[in-house]
Amino acid sequence: MSSSVEEVDFSDDSSFYGNEDTKRELERQVESYDVNSYWELHPRMINTIAQKGIEQEKIEALKKKHIEKEALEMKSEERHEIKKEHPDVKTEEYPEVKIEKPHKRFKIDPAAAQDDLFDPLAGQFCARQLSETVAEFIKRVQPGESANVGPWLWVHNPHCPKEYRRSPGTAAFIQKGTRMLRDYLEVRSLLMSEQGAQIEAQVMSQLRPLQNTLRQDIYNLAKQERVTHGKWMLFPSARDVLSTWTRVAEATVAGKLGTGSKVAASTTSSDGSYLICIYTGDFSDEDDVRRVLKELVDMSLVPPGGRGIYYKADALTHLNIQSKNEYGLKASMYSSNELLPSHPKPKQSGKEPTTPKRQRQLTGYFGKSPGKSPGKPGA
Structure with missing residues (x-):
């Protein structure tokens, strides 16, 4: 069965706009069309409103992408504070950082920026700038009133020694340190399964040398990765x-x-207290750690008696080692009562004075006797 298609001839005489009546109606509409009236109504048209919404969503998406990119470029330490709930890093870079509110920034004063002064957070709204006094900075952002600028408010020593200005290998340290912790847990699990019939105290006595080695290895790694x-x-x-x-x-x-x-911008403690951290450049430099402590005592910021205050290495913070942890590691490295035994503390009646356990451990970690100049971990 054959079929044929009728050929249509579109000649120059064909009417593109329709018949004469159609053309007259279109011409009438063109002559009567009010362009000004259209543009007055244009912002209120449903299609215009919908298009604006689509464009605004695109803008917000771009802003969010920019904020997340900026967060990833922040200093490793501050970036970790944001991601401290996710310490299990498997790559050389941190996981994607998401921030609900952007960190405010302002223009850096070129006159105040000097090459020889330490200013690692130049332009960051959460940090004191070289162009402002401490009083001006604290007036600008205060703890309890500045949660929208970031988790911490910072000041830096502008004359910080150059050896402490180098960027640390935080990501590599977290990756390798996390592997060390996992290896310890595997050994502990194997040991406990083999010693199932033994009492817990016997198992723990066998784990203690492993815990000491783990702690020393972590500090060695921290020194290696700066x-x-x-x-x-x-x-x-x-x-x-x-x-x-x-x-x-x-x-x-x-x-x-x-x-x-640094000081916490807001409190998350049940008792309403705030955390203030006073940094030193090297946790193994016991003389410098003690010097800063003495200054805090002279400023009456370390109350006499009681438990004193504690020093914690950033290495353990990065690995999320808290006071009670499954690795049996002590979270703090020094205490004020141990480094300054002459600082008044509660009397212990009926007990013979003994060498503090913390000092005995440090002897093994740093290869020195308490009171002598510090060496490198494991030296």
Whole structure:
């Protein structure tokens, strides 16, 4: 069965716009069309409103992408504070960082930026700038009133020694340190399964040498990857945080303390206290750690008696080692009561004085006797 297609001839005489009546109607509409009226109504048209919404969503998506990119380019330490709930790093870079609110920034004053001064957070709204005094910075952002600028408020010692200005290999340290912790847990699990019939105390006595080795290996790795900073920690109440932070910030900028200090922008503690960290450049430099502690004592920021205050290496912070952990590691490295035994503390009636356990452990970690100059971990 054959079929044929009728050929249509579109000649020059064909009517593109229709018949004469159609053309007259179109011409009438063109003559009567009010262009000004159209553009007055245009912003209120449903299609215009919908298109604006689509464009705004694109803009917000671009903003979010820019914010996340900026967060990934932040200093490793600050970036970790944001990601501290996710310490299990498997790659050389941190996982994607998401921030609900962008960190405010402002223009850097070229006159204040000097090559020989330490200013690692130049342009960051959360940090004191070289162009402003400590008083101006604290007036600008205060703990308890500045949660929208980031988790921490920072000041740095502008004359920080150059050896402490190098960028640490934080990502590599976390990756390798996490592997060390996993290896320990595997050995512990194997040991406990083999010693199932033994009492827990016997198993723990066998684990203790492994725990000491683990701690020493972590500190050795930290030195290798230049993750050497550590901090004394203060916990002032909400009533005292501003005055305490002001004194710490002024002493830090004046070069009396360590490399820098920070205060929590808001409190997450059940008792309403804030955390203030006073940093030193090398956790194994016991003389410098003690010097900063003495300065804090002279400033009356370390109350006499009681438990004192504690020093924690950033290495353990990066690995999320808290006071109670499954690895049997002590989270703090030094305490004020151990480094300054002459500082008044509670009397222990009926007990013979003994060498502090912390000092005995440090002897093994740093290859020295308490009171002598520090060496490298494991030396």
